Amino acid sequence: MLSRHQHGTVTWVDVVSPTQDEIRALMDEFSLDPLVADELIAPSVRSRVDARNDYFYMVLHFPAFKHLHDIAGTALELDFIVGKQWIITTRYDELDPLHEFSRLFEMETVLDRHNMGNHAGNVFYYMLSELYSTLTDELAHISARLDTAEERVFQGYEREMVEELSYISRDLLNYTQALNNHSVILESIEAPGVALFGYEYARTLRSVRGEYERLAAAITNNSASLIELRETNNSLLTTKQNEIMKVFTIMAFVTFPLTLFSSIFGMNTIATPLIGHKWDFWIILAVMAAVALVFFAYFKYKKWL
Numbered sequence: 001m002l003s004r005h006q007h008g009t010v011t012w013v014d015v016v017s018p019t020q021d022e023i024r025a026l027m028d029e030f031s032l033d034p035l036v037a038d039e040l041i042a043p044s045v046r047s048r049v050d051a052r053n054d055y056f057y058m059v060l061h062f063p064a065f066k067h068l069h070d071i072a073g074t075a076l077e078l079d080f081i082v083g084k085q086w087i088i089t090t091r092y093d094e095l096d097p098l099h100e101f102s103r104l105f106e107m108e109t110v111l112d113r114h115n116m117g118n119h120a121g122n123v124f125y126y127m128l129s130e131l132y133s134t135l136t137d138e139l140a141h142i143s144a145r146l147d148t149a150e151e152r153v154f155q156g157y158e159r160e161m162v163e164e165l166s167y168i169s170r171d172l173l174n175y176t177q178a179l180n181n182h183s184v185i186l187e188s189i190e191a192p193g194v195a196l197f198g199y200e201y202a203r204t205l206r207s208v209r210g211e212y213e214r215l216a217a218a219i220t221n222n223s224a225s226l227i228e229l230r231e232t233n234n235s236l237l238t239t240k241q242n243e244i245m246k247v248f249t250i251m252a253f254v255t256f257p258l259t260l261f262s263s264i265f266g267m268n269t270i271a272t273p274l275i276g277h278k279w280d281f282w283i284i285l286a287v288m289a290a291v292a293l294v295f296f297a298y299f300k301y302k303k304w305l
Helices: 020-030 034-039 096-110 120-153 158-178 182-188 190-197 201-265 280-301
Strands: 002-007 010-016 048-051 055-063 075-083 086-091
Touching: 010 020, 010 120, 020 034, 020 086, 034 055, 048 182, 048 190, 055 120, 055 158, 055 182, 055 190, 075 120, 075 158, 075 190, 086 120, 096 120, 120 158, 120 190, 120 201, 158 201, 182 190, 182 201, 190 201, 201 280
Parallel strands: 010 086
Antiparallel strands: 002 010, 048 055, 055 075, 075 086
């Protein structure tokens, strides 16, 4: 599906899961290199930058927008082809930030404002800013989940939080893997960007890199918090399990001699002591109670209870 947007002299063509005919039409209209056009047919495995004389081609992968769409462990690809007065974006899944940006782009056109500048490089900058802004909001959602998990860990829900912390870890890993190459890619487009839009454009690209670095720093901080919280949760869970095992061990240790004692006096023999005495049942019961109290007193003295 192909949609076209116009703002002043800048043309933006957004393509979702392009067909052969759509790629051929774009190649003819914008004089794309056939090798670049072929890359748009199917998703790419790696992020990359490819510079030409009058445009540059860039592939970036973004983590799935988790609380907007339930796409577990998926990296979403977005391809950019940026010329002087035109920009082409190609994707193979829905990206909500681009929908938001398209509305903003159309509003700028309707109101005849020029906040996005007069060339495609500025539109490219605002697109990336919108994407990183949305990812920052997504990361805030993960941070809120971490805060909630921390509260529940100290409320005694350590076992339930093992699964939740694993899900958060998966989401942060998705972020880390998808955004891993962005710093290198953003640095690589500085030279072709300056060649197309002039020396001042380097400052704009550094601004984009600054937004990415802030996002990367937030991911690192959340990952560190997650590691600490998981260790704390595991320690509390281990301590609780050890306390349970200690109680069971003490109970087994106390009840074993009592069981042995009652089994001995339960044997059907003639010479069993006390058996046949007028108060035999109460005497045996009293001895068993005394033995249990001695054991408990000993455990208390050793501070095992």
